[in-house]
Amino acid sequence: MRASAFHINTIKEAPNDAEIASHQLMMRSGMIRKLAGGIYNYMPLGLRVIRKVENIVRQEMNAAGALELLMPVVQPAELWMESGRWEKYGPELLRVKDRHGRDFILQPTSEEVITDIARNEIRSWRHLPVNFYHIQTKFRDERRPRFGVMRGREFTMKDAYSFDRDQESALVSYQKMFDAYQRIFSRLGLTYRAVAADTGSIGGSSSHEFQVIADIGEDLIVYDRNSDYAANIELAQAPCLIPQRGEPRESMQKVHTPGAATCEQVKELLGENLERTVKSIVLATEDEQRIVTIWLLLVRGDHDVNEIKVGKLPGFEQTFRFATEQEIRSHFGCPPGYLGPVGLDSNIQVIADLTVANMHDFICGANEAPYHLRGVNWGRDLPEPTLIADIRNVVEGDPSPSGQGTLSIQRGIEVGHVFYLGTKYSEAMKATFLDETGKPALMEMGCYGIGVTRIVGAAIEQNHDDRGIIWPRAMAPFEVVICAVGWGKSEIVREKATALYEDLMNAGVEVILDDRDARPGVMFAEWELIGVPLRITIGDRGLKEGRIEILERQNTEAVMVDVERAPQTILTTLAKLA
CATH class of the missing domain: 3.40.50.800 (Anticodon-binding domain)
Incomplete structure (x- = not known):
């Protein structure tokens, strides 16, 4: 290729809305040009990079035995209604109508369509296992598209779907894809970690994210330098930091704490360690009869509640929310900032983090402004919690679940995700096959995604200096x-x-x-x-x-x-x- 025959159009200054290095450098180097919010034209230089990523992805998927097909960008709404995601997916799902008034969507992912293909194409156990994949445009109507290709509305993604006869063989397919992903990201020349992760809106059980290490990353990765343990902070296990609850040494006292509505302010006012304070968070759930249940969650003052972990607890299977100020005043008799677990009505459910459950002589809100209680002890001053569970984010230095060291935290950009779905979609959409006995059985599914265009942005975030991009050879235009x-x-x-x-x-x-x-x-x-x-x-x-x-x-x-x-x-x- 001669430069005189190629389109090269670099610019000195990036647009004002380009906040991060990858967005700035892709614009300045002429790889992309903005068409609308979160929607870009990929210019010849940028497209060369994307095609190189696609080629490596395609080679490794084929080598792992996956079969390429192509599913449409536009999907009929009936399939999403059948799976139950038409209502559940939320406003990111772009819904459209054709000239006849029929509902369609622009696909953010393809579980429904591939399950429809499987139930029509796969009849017998002899047709299993099979893994279909495609590389296709996706659309998610992000509320705030930003960071260029890192969080755009339209993007290119490789998604694959495996179908197996039972859980054992499904996990074999899962491992094949996990191994293929490691080869893909290694060949692309990226520094990455594979971390245990939450399954999110797609659903399922086993799940791993592939995270490119970068300071700008929106995800926090928790890992142990001395073992293979690594997890997204949403899923990382936060151990109890107090081996055994101590005996009470203080009597409970109400103290005047004007202007101290946070644990940090209480610590400063009383001259205590933050580790002695307990933070109160109030959530609300509603059942099908719209009856509201109020939950008080307790974490140590230097910790934060992990909403993903909370969502997996009994009673939180459906949507939950933060309680309104009116609900808080009604149930606790005071405004937020002075809440605590002492003297509550029995209909308020108390969930204590593992560490809080072993605290003694702790400080919490008095449910009266502006007061706090100190010297509070379980059993003596208040009932034991309704539930004790891991409900917090880990912090740097927490003991590792491996028992071999402490946890470290770094930022990462998610570029790939593998899920074991089980029968979530095959059951909802009646995707069955005939087993050896001639009886119908549900197909076991796996789902495997790679953000092709996001990889480009992540690679730049990881490989650049003040002069521009430093491409790994495998991705360079x-x-x-x-x-x-x-x-x-x-x-x-x-x-x-x-x-x-x-x-x-x-x-x-x-x-x-x-x-x-x-x-x-x-x-x-x-x-x-x-x-x-x-x-x-x-x-x-x-x-x-x-x-x-x-x-x-x-x-x-x-x-x-x-x-x-x-x-x-x-x-x-x-x-x-x-």
């Missing part, structure tokens, strides 16, 4: 750029640059020859911004000595090599970058 300095003036520069270009092309290298006759500084800055892994500079000055310059994108010092040795040196250098 071009592996090598030849900068011909003085192209329009020097015949020898044109001759040597063209010869090297053809040698590299013949060797299978993805190379672009910059023949636009731009000034060296402008040319170099542009290719540093674009992030091509290897830059070759050919100019009259070097050629007088029979040499050309090779510079790896992540380095600042170039290497001079003889013209005759250049092709082999370039191939050797590229091999190191693989």
Whole structure:
């Protein structure tokens, strides 16, 4: 490819709405152009990167035995009504009507359609196992699209779906996809972690996320440096930090705490450690008769409630919400900020975190403003909690569930997710097969997604500097750029640059020859911004000595090599970058 025949249109300044590095650099390098909020045109440079990601994904999926098909972007609403997700999915599901008034959706995912295919195509146990996948456009109507391709509304995703005869074989399919994902992200040259995760709106049981490590990541990853333990913070186990509840040493006292509506303020006012305080959070649930139940959740003052964990507790199977101030005043007799578990009506359900359940002589709200209670003890001053459970987020330094060390926390960007779904969709949509005895049985399903366009943004977040993008070789739009300095003036520069270009092309290298006759500084800055892994500079000055310059994108010092040795040196250098 010659630069004069390729569309290269870089810009000096990113738009004001480009908040993070990947968004800024994709805009500045001309990879994407905004069409509407969360919707982008992928320009030739950006599309080359996307196609390279797709090719690696496709190769590994095929190698793992998955079969590629293609499902439509537009799906009939009836399938989503059948699965129960028409109402449950929420406002991110873009609903449309055709000219006849029939309901359709723009797919955010394809569980319903693939299950419909399976129930119509798979008749017998002899047809199992099977794994179908496609790489297709998705649409999720994000309330606040931002961060460019990281949280856009329209994006490209690879989703795969396995169908098996029983749970044992389904977990074999799950492991095949888990292993394939590890190969994909390793081949892409990304630093990542596979972490245990919540299944979210898709449902199911077993679940792992593949997180690219990056400071801008929206997800918090909890891991143990001394073992294989890793989990999303939503699912990470938060152990009890107090091995055994101590005996009461203080009498319960009501203390005046004006202006101290938070545990931090109480700590400062009373001169106590934050670890002695208990934080109160009030939630509400409603049953089918719209009868409201009030729940008081208790965590230590330096901890936060984990809503995902709470949602898995008995009584929270349906939607729950934070209680309104009116509900709080009605049930506790005071405003938020002074709430506590002492002296409550029996119809208020109290859930204590594991650590809180073992606290003694603790400080909590008095259910009277502006007062708190200190020296509070379970059993003596208030009943034991209705339920004791892990309901908090882990914090840095918590003991690891492996028992081998403490937990660390880092940020990550989710780029892949594997789920074991079981029969969630096959049961709802009656996707059955005939087993060896001729009896119908439900198919066991797995679901496996990779955010193709999100990977591009995540790779940039992980690989950039103040000059631009630093692509891993596997994802780079071009592996090598030849900068011909003085192209329009020097015949020898044109001759040597063209010869090297053809040698590299013949060797299978993805190379672009910059023949636009731009000034060296402008040319170099542009290719540093674009992030091509290897830059070759050919100019009259070097050629007088029979040499050309090779510079790896992540380095600042170039290497001079003889013209005759250049092709082999370039191939050797590229091999190191693989």
